[in-house]
Amino acid sequence: MLAFLWQRLDQGARLALPCATVLAFTLLGAITWPLPYFGEVAPPLALMAVYYWAIHRPDLFRPGMAFLVGLLNDALHFLPLGLSALLFVAAHQFVFSQRRFFAGHSFYMMWWGFALTVLIVMFAEWTLLDLLRRQMIPLMPVFLQALLAIVIFPLPCWVLIRLQRTALSAG
Amino acid sequence: MTVLPRSTGWSSIVALPWRSLNQRFSAFVFMMAALGLLILGRIQPSLIEDTRAHVVDGAMPILDAIAWPMTAAENAAARVKSYMSLQEENQRLRADNAQLVQWQNALTALQDENRELRTLLNFQTEPGLAYISARVIADTGGPFVRGLLITAGKLDGVREGMAAMTGDGLIGRVVEAGDWSSRVLLITDLNSRIPVTIAGSGDRAILAGDNSNELKLFYLPQDAMLNPGARVVTSGHGGVFPPGLPVGVVTVAERGVYGVTPAADLGRVNYVRLVDFSLKGGAFNPLQTGIEAANKPN
Numbered sequence: 001m002l003a004f005l006w007q008r009l010d011q012g013a014r015l016a017l018p019c020a021t022v023l024a025f026t027l028l029g030a031i032t033w034p035l036p037y038f039g040e041v042a043p044p045l046a047l048m049a050v051y052y053w054a055i056h057r058p059d060l061f062r063p064g065m066a067f068l069v070g071l072l073n074d075a076l077h078f079l080p081l082g083l084s085a086l087l088f089v090a091a092h093q094f095v096f097s098q099r100r101f102f103a104g105h106s107f108y109m110m111w112w113g114f115a116l117t118v119l120i121v122m123f124a125e126w127t128l129l130d131l132l133r134r135q136m137i138p139l140m141p142v143f144l145q146a147l148l149a150i151v152i153f154p155l156p157c158w159v160l161i162r163l164q165r166t167a168l169s170a171g
Numbered sequence: 172m173t174v175l176p177r178s179t180g181w182s183s184i185v186a187l188p189w190r191s192l193n194q195r196f197s198a199f200v201f202m203m204a205a206l207g208l209l210i211l212g213r214i215q216p217s218l219i220e221d222t223r224a225h226v227v228d229g230a231m232p233i234l235d236a237i238a239w240p241m242t243a244a245e246n247a248a249a250r251v252k253s254y255m256s257l258q259e260e261n262q263r264l265r266a267d268n269a270q271l272v273q274w275q276n277a278l279t280a281l282q283d284e285n286r287e288l289r290t291l292l293n294f295q296t297e298p299g300l301a302y303i304s305a306r307v308i309a310d311t312g313g314p315f316v317r318g319l320l321i322t323a324g325k326l327d328g329v330r331e332g333m334a335a336m337t338g339d340g341l342i343g344r345v346v347e348a349g350d351w352s353s354r355v356l357l358i359t360d361l362n363s364r365i366p367v368t369i370a371g372s373g374d375r376a377i378l379a380g381d382n383s384n385e386l387k388l389f390y391l392p393q394d395a396m397l398n399p400g401a402r403v404v405t406s407g408h409g410g411v412f413p414p415g416l417p418v419g420v421v422t423v424a425e426r427g428v429y430g431v432t433p434a435a436d437l438g439r440v441n442y443v444r445l446v447d448f449s450l451k452g453g454a455f456n457p458l459q460t461g462i463e464a465a466n467k468p469n
Binding site for chain 2: 027028030031032033034036037038039040041042058062063064066067070071072074075076077078079080081082083085086089090092093096125126129132133135137138141142144145
């Protein structure tokens with residue numbers, strides 16, 4: 001009985017991995033890094049995790065979770081509540097619909113897909129914020145953030161691949 | 172690497188479109204909910220602000236735990252660096268100390284003279300300032316907002332509108348206070364506007380942020396001629412900030428607009444000091460009394 005319970009708990013923990021990693025990436029994306037001015041261009045780690053799981057395990061990371069993580073992201077980054085939620089769900093839906101193409105046969109295809117996704121999402125975020133606040137936010141830092149996100153994408157992606165292989169393949 | 176669900180036969184013909192339809196429908200519902208929240212935020216901003224403050228309060232212990240190793244590593248690196256330059260720093264501090272003793276003597280004489288003159292004029296002094304120190308836990312800047320999350324909230328006496336400083340100067344003000352966390356909007360944020368005075372000339376202006384690391388001076392008098400390097404301090408107008416807090420120094424004018432470099436290094440803020448400037452007293456009186464008692468000569 002106890003063994004069965006442990007087995008169920010273990011299985012539950014493994015299945016919760018996508019949600020847990022997106023949550024962890026969201027929190028990691030908000031903390032202060034010991035690099036001067038890094039916060040101004042800190043890459044959107046949460047979006048990377050949303051992108052990864054929308055391709056690889058959309059059955060374990062559904063739009064509802066993208067919505068909740070988006071709300072947390074809004075609260076932490078002092079953005080209008082609902083903005084990241086809207087963009088994360090839209091990004092999830094876009095990636096889900098194109099996942100066979102983005103997953104492809106090489107990592108470069110997935111990287112290219114992320115570049116496209118992050119550019120669209122960040123431009124949409126910039127446009128919506130301009131409209132909501134009725135002011136022009138400088139576009140260059142937004143572009144730099146997107147660029148940095150594209151450059152460092154393989155690193156968080158490698159972590160997610162390792163986690164998926166360790167926890168989900170074994171389950 | 173890719174694990175895509177595969178199924179065959181009649182079940183896949185029925186199940187796949189249904190699952191896709193279900194996914195699309197739920198995505199649509201959540202997108203509508205997010206839009207609803209955005210609209211609600213425009214109609215009832217106070218409701219959204221309270222919710223946001225509670226969410227941040229809830230996330231604070233986890234953020235604190237995640238940030239701890241990084242803070243510890245940074246402190247250790249700073250300590251090693253400090254040990255390496257110990258001799259050099261010791262010499263510099265001795266020179267600084269000698270200069271400060273001279274300043275202290277001059278200050279004591281001026282303080283006595285000031286007190287006597289104030290007594291003669293029957294001058295009403297402004298209430299003293301009280302401070303709350305807090306650690307920066309999250310840099311929630313990004314390209315859209317310049318802000319920090321700090322580990323002090325309403326339970327510590329923090330109120331919205333309080334000035335936030337480092338040892339070098341003003342860095343922003345509290346715009347959101349939860350129970351045990353608060354958010355500081357930096358002076359470089361696009362929405363930051365601070366009434367300031369140029370030390371020396373006494374010219375008044377409004378200091379505005381534009382999400383870059385340089386601030387801009389607006390509404391200066393037409394005939395104002397500022398020298399690069401002139402100190403910019405808060406004017407205290409509007410009662411938002413106490414007067415005389417150092418903000419930065421004037422740089423060269425571009426297209427008729429003077430720039431200001433912040434006195435504090437906004438890229439490396441680990442601790443902040445919140446300044447209470449309560450003209451009517453209030454929540455900070457006990458603290459203020461404590462500070463006044465501590466400053467009182469024996």
